[in-house]
Amino acid sequence: MIYRRLLMVVMLLLTAGLTWFDFSAYRPFHLGLDLRGGSHLVYEADVSQLSSSNDIKEAMASLRGVIERRINAFGVAEPIIQTETVGLGTAARQRLIVELPGVTDLNEALKLIDITPVLEFKTERPDGPEKEKILAAVEVARAALTEGKPLPNDPLLNQDPEFVPSPLTGRYLKRAQVQFGQQTLGPSISLEFDAAGAKIFADLTKANVDKRIGIYLDGAPLSAPVVREEIKDGRAEITGDFTVTAARELVRNLNLGALPVPIKLVSTETVGATLGQEALAKGLKAGVIGLIVVAVFMVFWYRLNGLVAIISLALYIALVLAIFKLLPVTLTAAGIAGFILSLGIAVDANVLIFERLKEELRLGEHFHEAIRAGFAHAWLAIRDSNLSSIISALVLFWFGTSLIKGFALTLTIGIMVSLFTAITVTRNLLLAIAPNHKSRWVHFLFGGGLKH
Amino acid sequence: MFIINHRRIFFLISSLLVLAAVVALATYGLQLGTDFTGGTIIETEYAAARPEINRLKTEIEALNLGQVSVQAIGEQAILLRLRTITEVEHQALKTALGGEEKRYSSIGPAIGEELARRGIIAIAIVVILIILYIAFVFRHVPGAHRGGVNSWKYGLIAILALIHDIAIPTGVMAVLGHYYGAEVDALFLTALLTILGLSVNDTIVVFDRIRENLKQNSSERFEEVIGRSLNETIVRSVNTSLTVILALLAVYFFGGATTKYFALIMAIGMFVGTYSSIFIASPLLVTWQKWSARKNG
Numbered sequence: 210m211i212y213r214r215l216l217m218v219v220m221l222l223l224t225a226g227l228t229w230f231d232f233s234a235y236r237p238f239h240l241g242l243d244l245r246g247g248s249h250l251v252y253e254a255d256v257s258q259l260s261s262s263n264d265i266k267e268a269m270a271s272l273r274g275v276i277e278r279r280i281n282a283f284g285v286a287e288p289i290i291q292t293e294t295v296g297l298g299t300a301a302r303q304r305l306i307v308e309l310p311g312v313t314d315l316n317e318a319l320k321l322i323d324i325t326p327v328l329e330f331k332t333e334r335p336d337g338p339e340k341e342k343i344l345a346a347v348e349v350a351r352a353a354l355t356e357g358k359p360l361p362n363d364p365l366l367n368q369d370p371e372f373v374p375s376p377l378t379g380r381y382l383k384r385a386q387v388q389f390g391q392q393t394l395g396p397s398i399s400l401e402f403d404a405a406g407a408k409i410f411a412d413l414t415k416a417n418v419d420k421r422i423g424i425y426l427d428g429a430p431l432s433a434p435v436v437r438e439e440i441k442d443g444r445a446e447i448t449g450d451f452t453v454t455a456a457r458e459l460v461r462n463l464n465l466g467a468l469p470v471p472i473k474l475v476s477t478e479t480v481g482a483t484l485g486q487e488a489l490a491k492g493l494k495a496g497v498i499g500l501i502v503v504a505v506f507m508v509f510w511y512r513l514n515g516l517v518a519i520i521s522l523a524l525y526i527a528l529v530l531a532i533f534k535l536l537p538v539t540l541t542a543a544g545i546a547g548f549i550l551s552l553g554i555a556v557d558a559n560v561l562i563f564e565r566l567k568e569e570l571r572l573g574e575h576f577h578e579a580i581r582a583g584f585a586h587a588w589l590a591i592r593d594s595n596l597s598s599i600i601s602a603l604v605l606f607w608f609g610t611s612l613i614k615g616f617a618l619t620l621t622i623g624i625m626v627s628l629f630t631a632i633t634v635t636r637n638l639l640l641a642i643a644p645n646h647k648s649r650w651v652h653f654l655f656g657g658g659l660k661h
Numbered sequence: 662m663f664i665i666n667h668r669r670i671f672f673l674i675s676s677l678l679v680l681a682a683v684v685a686l687a688t689y690g691l692q693l694g695t696d697f698t699g700g701t702i703i704e705t706e707y708a709a710a711r712p713e714i715n716r717l718k719t720e721i722e723a724l725n726l727g728q729v730s731v732q733a734i735g736e737q738a739i740l741l742r743l744r745t746i747t748e749v750e751h752q753a754l755k756t757a758l759g760g761e762e763k764r765y766s767s768i769g770p771a772i773g774e775e776l777a778r779r780g781i782i783a784i785a786i787v788v789i790l791i792i793l794y795i796a797f798v799f800r801h802v803p804g805a806h807r808g809g810v811n812s813w814k815y816g817l818i819a820i821l822a823l824i825h826d827i828a829i830p831t832g833v834m835a836v837l838g839h840y841y842g843a844e845v846d847a848l849f850l851t852a853l854l855t856i857l858g859l860s861v862n863d864t865i866v867v868f869d870r871i872r873e874n875l876k877q878n879s880s881e882r883f884e885e886v887i888g889r890s891l892n893e894t895i896v897r898s899v900n901t902s903l904t905v906i907l908a909l910l911a912v913y914f915f916g917g918a919t920t921k922y923f924a925l926i927m928a929i930g931m932f933v934g935t936y937s938s939i940f941i942a943s944p945l946l947v948t949w950q951k952w953s954a955r956k957n958g
Contacts, residue, residue, distance in 0.1 A: 243919065251769075251772065253769075253771075295775060296775070302771075313762075315748065315751065315765060316748070316752055319748050474748070475768075475769035475771065475772055476766075476767065476768045476769050476772050477748075477765065477766065477767045478765070478766040478767075478768075479762070479764065479765040479766070480763070480764050481761065481762065481763035481764060483763065484704070484763045484764055487917065488917035488918070488919065489917075491915060491916050491917040492916055492917055492920075494915045494916075495911045495912045495914075495915040495916035495917075496911075498911045498914075498915050499907065499908040499911030499912065502907045502908070502910075502911055503904050503907055503908055506903065506904060506907060507904070510900065542916075542917050542919045542920050543848060543851070543919070543920060543923065545916075545920075546912050546916060546920040546923060546924060549908050549909075549911060549912050549916075550855075550905065550908055550909060550912070550927070552908050553904040553905035553906070553907060553908030553909065554859075554904075554905055556904045557862075557901040557904060557905070560897050560900045560901045560904065561866070561897055561901065564896055564897040564900075568893070589869065590865070590866050590869050593798055593865050593869060594861075594862035594863075594865050594866055595862075596794065597791055597794055597857075597858045597859075597861045597862060597865065598855075598858040598859055598862065599858075600787065600790050600791060600794060600858060601787050601791075601854050601855055601857055601858025601859075602855075602858065604783050604786050604787045604790070604854065605783065605851055605854050605855070607783070608779045608780065608782065608783035609847070609851070610776065610847055612847060612848070613847055613848070613850075613851050616848075616851055617851075620855070
């Protein structure tokens with residue numbers, strides 16, 4: 210008995226401690242973009258030029274790195290940049306997800322990313338039927354244009370008749386610099402590749418002596434110098450019609466990282482800061498009211514047992530919020546709804562236990578025996594009924610967008626923690642306060658329902 | 662025994678509700694949101710008085726953005742729906758609208774299709790997993806030899822109840838979409854999946870008790886065992902759902918705009934889920950048992 214009561218005090222202290230932690234400024238809650246305001250951008254990367262899945266993986270990793278550096282350079286706090294593969298096999302799409310908290314001016318956000326240059330090196334397309342086909346298609350299109358007809362919808366038109374892509378891209382770039390040559394009038398840009406890039410460049414130049422290598426920036430040809438000999442030191446030079454300012458800007462952008470593959474914006478979402486604050490305030494209000502309503506119902510129906518359930522619920526809330534902080538779980542509007550829903554589910558186990566307890570008491574069991582038997586009998590139903598919810602939540606987590614994932618995660622954490630608090634906390638609390646004798650008062654306090 | 666004795670009335674009520682849901686779905690259909698169809702939503706708020714909707718419409722038309730729906734929200738805000746637009750078009754639209762843009766979302770059609778496909782797959786997976794789960798939970802229920810019904814019939818009836826629990830909220834959503842413009846978004850799918858998980862709980866609680874009572878040796882008839890099990894579990898079935906519904910109603914009445922219909926649909930799902938586990942699933946066991954007894958002479 211003393212042991213149980215001591216345990217009860219420890220639990221109350223634990224609840225108080227966790228509550229203090231939940232309210233402390235240490236490791237603040239992670240709020241989703243829909244609650245704090247910000248932009249959510251989804252880009253699709255065009256990896257059609259890459260063949261092996263390993264190349265695609267590497268390109269996406271380097272794409273992620275480039276964008277991350279760029280966003281950090283512009284001083285956005287806590288950006289999240291993720292890559293995602295959607296679909297399987299050849300239908301797979303490569304996505305880049307960028308979350309910018311606090312950035313609500315989309316124009317500004319997009320500028321950060323849009324000015325990232327795409328640098329590509331291409332080799333000459335060998336003469337042959339393929340080249341002729343593309344040239345013919347271009348001819349047809351040109352004729353249509355001069356006659357004022359609409360352009361034919363020919364996929365060949367998207368291909369360059371003169372050049373084919375090579376494995377060398379901006380991702381191997383180490384450094385770019387503005388140069389002022391003696392022969393040329395304007396500035397030129399010198400490029401230095403990293404070790405892997407230098408090796409590819411050496412192979413490329415070796416295989417293409419006396420041929421041209423096209424240098425493409427953002428999909429447009431910049432220059433196509435003729436290779437004189439194999440270049441082993443991993444240095445190249447871009448000449449073009451640059452003004453000094455344009456050259457300086459390009460160099461700065463190249464140094465922040467050039468994109469290995471072209472990307473296209475497919476989805477944008479922006480939530481203003483005020484709208485987010487409103488949603489957060491409403492979510493919190495709904496949570497407090499939900500908690501009060503559930504608590505009032507439990508005490509009304511289960512009396513002293515209901516009070517035990519509420520103490521158990523208090524520890525549940527303190528624990529779950531601490532887990533949200535520590536993991537951390539990004540809280541969205543749907544996530545908060547999931548947490549409030551879990552309050553209702555968390556007391557379910559208590560309801561099952563108390564109803565069972567009443568039955569055991571009716572059978573005339575001694576109090577402590579009744580509590581033990583009630584728990585033992587209720588456990589199967591509690592386990593079975595919560596498992597199906599966890600199944601749903603896990604599938605939701607797998608299928609969901611970030612919004613749904615937030616809901617599924619808070620729900621799953623809630624159900625798991627509620628299993629723990631219902632079984633251990635409620636049980637020990639009941640045993641700690643259970644009287645040794647029966648009286649009308651005891652019967653009233655531990656009973657419940659409308660008739661008893 | 663009241664529920665068992667009057668089961669035909671409850672079957673009738675449920676049949677009518679499901680029928681109404683199917684009719685509502687067939688006539689109104691579901692209002693698919695931009696989550697699934699792709700498109701743009703813009704919410705703009707004005708500090709002073711809102712410009713006239715008609716004037717805004719004329720200004721937007723000049724931008725050539727296809728069909729644009731402009732809807733007033735409250736006193737100072739508007740909501741725009743249109744096709745997916747580029748950032749250049751977005752900036753032009755922003756200038757035309759003035760005010761402060763509070764929310765902007767533009768979803769490419771490919772993303773929408775993908776979400777719909779993933780949603781359908783997710784529902785299929787949840788249904789299959791729950792069927793397997795029910796079959797597993799009830800594998801030891803005493804079978805027909807004791808005057809009961811085969812254990813697979815518990816699973817089948819639980820699934821029938823699930824269809825009932827999903828059909829009615831979906832029908833409600835069709836009605837809400839028709840009259841209040843409620844849109845089916847990713848959260849609606851989430852609500853359906855959560856209902857699938859939660860509403861099977863009550864059915865399991867009742868069936869669990871039936872299983873336990875059937876194991877006892879008694880002279881009770883099958884329908885008496887079911888009736889007694891229902892009486893023993895009805896309070897907790899109602900109370901467990903009630904706490905969840907109370908929490909959801911708090912979200913509906915006091916929570917943010919994005920989760921309003923989400924909470925409402927889940928609350929309705931919980932309600933019909935509890936109803937079906939008490940008034941439909943268990944009485945159906947009795948009907949089925951009587952039917953096979955008659956067939957076997």
